[in-house]
Amino acid sequence: MSQVIINDNEVDIVIGALHSDLTTFMNAWKPVFSRFHLVIVKDPDLKEDLKIPEGFSADVYTKSEIERVVGSSTSIRFSGYACRYFGFLVSKKKYVVCIDDDCVPAKDNAGILVDAVAQHIVNLKTPATPFFFNTLYDPFCKGADFVRGYPFSLRSGVDCALSCGLWLNLADLDAPTQALKPSQRNSRYVDAVLTVPKRSMLPVSGINIAFNRELVGPALVPALVLAGEGKLRWETVEDIWCGLCVKAICDHLSLGVKSGLPYVWRSERGNAIDSLKKEWEGVKLMEDVVPFFQSVRLPQSATTAEDCVTEMAKAVKEQLGKVDPMFSKAAAAMEEWVKLWKSVGSA
């Protein structure tokens, strides 16, 4: 495997600021973040001013900037975790890495601090292998390879469009699970990256992700907003919806999605039991969407991420609109998003 070179100019780190004081967060990530350009988007609902430490190259976007750029768009809400998507929209770089502001670098099994950005970029720059499962996980990793029986014609792989990282300490469990296991913490460091096979759905967590903006930028859609949408991960499914769309689109465009390393260390926040009341809406919606995503097929004519989102929106409106008005709203937001992307995102 050839050494992957990470070009500082190719990467934007997008941070959705749901807390006003980013000092601890950014200082913890300084060794990793300082060489890159940062796009910090302040949750429009946040009243206090942002506190950002010195030593970073960052552009900061607040409510007024968002409104100026986006105009009077009505179906897309950039509040809460969705504020990050604004950062995806205005970024000009090839790769975007996005980490929640309550996460700090994790340590690997050798006790070494994990450079999550570097690992994400390596994941994105090495091929993915969605058509056949490799039992030794990522074959492009040093010390690994394709195993006996892996067809040779599939060994060059496809471009990786999305890299989904994981979390030590507070894993991304839903509220009911965390409420029932309040002391459960994730201490298992699984030293693997693997390609999620074609046609396999997965829950993409927005806590620690990276993507190739040139390939799939518009496919990360801020579309599904719960009525009780909140400021804790337990109170949202926007990233789950987004991930299901991106995976279906990647499958259609023959792009890869990887999951596994890097880990980040996620801290305690909020109370799972309190969030239970809001969680059920999201849980119910998830049940409705599974058969849809299992069977959705996009037309051959959809060859770009924008086309795919448009087609996806149509399918959502037609097939899921009647199940719950939330989906009609999501479809409308997706259509709006494509328009926005074409005018702002591609500029």
Add this chain to the structure above:
Amino acid sequence: MAASSSKPVPLLKDELDIVIPTIRNLDFLEMWRPFFEQYHLIIVQDGDPTKVIKVPEGFDYELYNRNDINRILGPKASCISFKDSACRCFGYMVSKKKYIYTIDDDCFVAKDPTGHDINALEQHIKNLLSPSTPFFFNTLYDPYRDGADFVRGYPFSLREGVPTAVSHGLWLNIPDYDAPTQLVKPHERNTRFVDAVLTIPKGSLFPMCGMNLAFNRELIGPAMYFGLMGDGQPIGRYDDMWAGWCIKVICDHLGLGVKTGLPYIWHSKASNPFVNLKKEYKGIFWQEEIIPFFQAATLSKDATSVQKCYIELSKQVKEKLGTVDPYFVKLADAMVTWIEAWDELNNSAEEKTTENKAPVAAAK
């Protein structure tokens, strides 16, 4: 939500057979003694039947050589490979147990990162006794493991999972590479201990290695035919691969799960890459046709048992792969012979069980 499993893992010592193909000796069993001694072994002796294979003291076993296979199966013995470890599937057929663990005679006990010996059999049992989740990928891997669970966004309706039919283990030290890769990287060793078990999603094929493999014989046994390899055959080292593609299509159809990952064993012997290349050569080309065949294979609604699925698959093999090489016509026929032999050996076993039960009940 997944239930936590802090209770001890059942031994299943009367429900599991360990099937070992061998042509050399069984010295490796000494290292496995603490873990294997309580189980019944089925040794399938390949090669020269006049050679005496010494089994270490204290093990409970049955041993079959080629003469035994010919005697037991008669003309149907033609489906069992000779001079290839594929012959091990004879062991699956004659077993009377619910679970099978098969291991190669150059595989030893590995150590985990803390330096402890890995009880591979125990991990396989854990894998087989807990559900699989083929319909939706869990990013924290096996949600039924201690310390893990389903992540946010995982549909609750899919959290019960499905029964696990196969547990595919991995190897530290000598990795299971094909001949070309072995030639290019003769010194590469697998030193990465990946602490995960995961379900291979529905619709996804994988290369199944028979070196460290366990399965639920009642759920999938008849589909674990390891094909026609070795002596008189144009191909070798594709036995487990063939079985793996077949079982995955069938498991996907029947709603059963296949897991891969832990446990690791220590694979000590690197086979000769030039010898391997000769054996694999045709397979390297053929697999380009075989894979699309299996990826597209569908089974009918009438295929409700493993045997029915397998027979249907054999017909498709004959029809679609028969044109690639006459070998596949032979193989398709052998697949049918295998099922016939399986049913003969196993149905009569069932009848015997029924006969035995009646007198016991009457005695009470």
